Amino acid sequence: MKLKKLALGLGLLAALGLALAYVYRAPLSLAIASRVATAHLAADPLRELPDGLHVGLCGAGSPFSDDKRGGPCTLVIAGPHAFVFDAGNTSVRNLGRFGLAHGRIEAIFLTHFHSDHLDGLGELLLQRWVSTGNAKPAPVYGPEGVQDVVDGLRQAYRADSGYRIAHHGEATLPPGGFGGEARAFTVPQNGPLVLLKEGDLEIAAFAVDHAPVHPAVGYRIRYKDRSVVISGDTKKSAAVTREARGVDLLVHEALAAPMVGLIGEAAAKAGRPNVKKLMADIVDYHSSPEQAAEVARDAQVRYLLLNHIAPPLPLPGMEAAFLGRAGEIYTGPLRVGIDGDLVSLPASSPEIRHQRRF
Known part of the structure; x- marks a missing residue:
């Protein structure tokens, strides 16, 4: 009771x-x-990472709509430095999900000027300015033509920046920090061009083959004794193999032609010949997962992370179909990238760590 x-x-x-x-x-x-x-x-969770190179996918996708993968964007933390390579449509949101304060971004690097690689750039430049009150614009490195991109975004956001300065005051939002500062470069065809060298850090660009898109480049980043190469969009490229030789991590684009072909066939049946033509055309200036694996094998890289994944892989079993024979060709660690992936390369260590940040 x-x-x-x-x-x-x-x-x-x-x-x-x-x-x-x-x-x-x-x-x-x-x-x-x-x-x-x-x-x-x-909080600043990225400052808690060990000294070394850390590579996060803030956009692992392509122009296809993909719930798991936004437009191309790669975050690179090199010791105390933070850089962004390409700025697709989910860049700002996913960088925030990584825990990065946008004002920490020291520079942005573009591989080429397809819209999916820069349609988040305007908002990224804005957030870098307003979130920390940066007094200087972000350096935006890119091949010849980057000045037009940066100037166009400054013009598009000019009224917005004026409203914000008038509302919050110049002490909070220094006018000189608005927008970006274009830093154009031309790479030689037979080797890399060093763009930034500071102490233990070096960032170099090299030409890749994304014809008829020209110029198009990839990047090699070295910090202390660790290294990563980002291929950008390219056919299978001897330049990527050369620059990736012996690196810890290769971030390489991948498109599965048979799966894209299925979309083309479906478009034809649906009476959409323009989409069928687009699906046929995009195959010839990208690399397949098997070709990316060949590059990784021949360059003897230690970890292969595929990005710019096309088409989307929404159903169970599709990842295996996407990879095809890639896992037989390259027998090292291989991952089909997804937004939130972070690969860590601690300095003075052979260790390679993968984790999901969101």
């Missing part, structure tokens, strides 16, 4: 607690939200 009374009393207390929580749900939720916001703004 006593146990029944105790149980009844505890039940009543629980019910009362739930009732009070419901009545005061608004102030309680605001109190929790305040604590979460403070913790989020104070």
Whole structure:
């Protein structure tokens, strides 16, 4: 009897607690939200990473709509430095999900000027400015033509920047920090061009074959004793093999032609000949997963991370179909990239760590 009374009393207390929580749900939720916001703004999880190179996919996809992969974007943390390579449509959101304060970005590097590689650039430049009140614009490195891109975005965002300065004041948003500073370069056909060299850090660009898109480049990043190559969009390229020789990590684009062909066939049946033609055309200036594996094998890289994944892989089993024979060709660690992937290369260590950040 006593146990029944105790149980009844505890039940009543629980019910009362739930009732009070419901009545005061608004102030309680605001109190929790305040604590979460403070913790989020104070946190900098990327600074907790060990010294070394860290490569995150803030966009592992292509122009295809893909719930798991946004437009091309790669985050590189090199010791205390933070860089972004390409700026597709989910760049700002996914960089935030990595825990990066956008104001920390020291420079942005573009591989070429297809829209899917830069349609998030305007917002990224804006967030870099407003989130930290940077007094200087972000350097934007790219092949010849990058000046037009940066100038066009400055013009498109000019009214917006004026509103913000008028509203918040120049002390909060220094006018000189708005937009980007274009840094155009021309790479030789037979070797890399060093763009940035500072202490233990070196970033170089090299030409790749994405014809008729020209110029198009890939990048090689070295920090202390660790290294990574980002292929950019390219056919199978001897230049990528050359620059990736012996690197710890190769981030290489991949398109599965048979799967793209299925989309073309479906488009033909649906009476959409333009889409069928597009699907036929895009195959000839990208690399297949097997070709990316051949590059990784021949260059003797230690880890292959595929990005710019085309087409999307929404169903179970599609990843195996996408890879084809790639896993037989390259027998090292191989991953089909997805937004939130982070590969860490700690300095003074042979270790390669993969983790999911979101």
